[in-house]
């Protein structure tokens with residue numbers, strides 16, 4: 170299992186503004202996003218089994234788009 174960490178400027182629902190976030194990936198999928206300002210953490214469920222079969226190494230940009238879609242549902 171490969172996990173990655175990066176930083177991204179994302180909108181925080183608590184701070185009500187765009188701030189740097191720590192974004193944690195496992196196998197290229199976002200599993201956790203943490204606001205560096207208020208430390209609010211969002212956890213994403215990942216189907217690890219399905220991921221390992223698919224062996225997806227898709228780029229983070231795609232996942233960030235997914236994230237932007239998900240944050241609206243929270």
Ligand SMILES: [Zn+2]
Pocket residue numbers: 181182183184185188204205206207208209
């Ligand atoms: Zn925040």
